[in-house]
Amino acid sequence: MTTDEEYMLLALKEARLAAKEDEVPIGAVIVSSTGEILATAHNSGEHGIHAMAHAEVQAMSLAAIQTEQKRLWDCTLYVTIEPCAMCAAAISLMRIKRVVFGAENKKGGAVINGVRYFENHTCNHKPQITSGVLSDHCGDLLSAFFQSKRQ
Numbered sequence: 001m002t003t004d005e006e007y008m009l010l011a012l013k014e015a016r017l018a019a020k021e022d023e024v025p026i027g028a029v030i031v032s033s034t035g036e037i038l039a040t041a042h043n044s045g046e047h048g049i050h051a052m053a054h055a056e057v058q059a060m061s062l063a064a065i066q067t068e069q070k071r072l073w074d075c076t077l078y079v080t081i082e083p084c085a086m087c088a089a090a091i092s093l094m095r096i097k098r099v100v101f102g103a104e105n106k107k108g109g110a111v112i113n114g115v116r117y118f119e120n121h122t123c124n125h126k127p128q129i130t131s132g133v134l135s136d137h138c139g140d141l142l143s144a145f146f147q148s149k150r151q
Contacts, residue, residue: 004100007031007078008134010040011102014055015080015141018042025145026080028055030063033074033097038063055079056087060094071095080138082109082131088117091127098128102138 007029014027023043030039039062045053056079063072076098082105083091091099099111110117111129118126 002133003035004078004130004133007037007076008080008100008102008138010037011055011078011080012134012137012141014040014042015138018044018055019141019145021047023047025141026055028059028080029078030059030072031076031078032067038066038072038075052086054084054087056083057090060090060096064094073097076100077127078133081105081142082111082113084108085110085115085117088115092118092123092125095125096127098130100130100133102133103135103142104131104139 011027011029015025018027019025023046027042029037032038039059041055041058041062043053043055045051056077059077060072063075064070072094074097077091077096078100080102082101088110104113106113112131117123
């Protein structure tokens with residue numbers, strides 16, 4: 001098992017917590033350049049404080065507080081699904097060095113699908129992207145959640 005897979009398993013654990021809270025099951029983990037886990041989070045936009053409480057945004061906020069830094073220059077964000085446009089903009093603003101995600105989000109993703117935020121000439125910071133890490137596990141969790149909602 002690679003290190004990326006190990007950290008993605010932690011993100012999946014967070015996603016499962018979100019599902020138990022009847023939230024869209026997306027989890028995120030922020031890891032420092034030394035491998036220290038700085039923050040873990042999951043979606044809480046449906047039952048939390050506000051709709052912008054996506055896993056990525058929450059994890060970046062917690063990591064910034066943990067490190068007492070405005071930016072997360074040397075950090076990696078692990079997230080179970082391709083970030084949306086809002087999260088991509090936040091990733092750029094926080095200067096995340098690397099983004100690793102599991103499943104593609106053909107409908108709402110903004111990294112390799114949709115608006116492809118980081119490819120836009122107005123984007124000030126473009127992280128390294130690794131996609132498809134444990135994608136089946138990440139995608140299956142999300143699909144099962146929405147299937148249960150339709151029943």
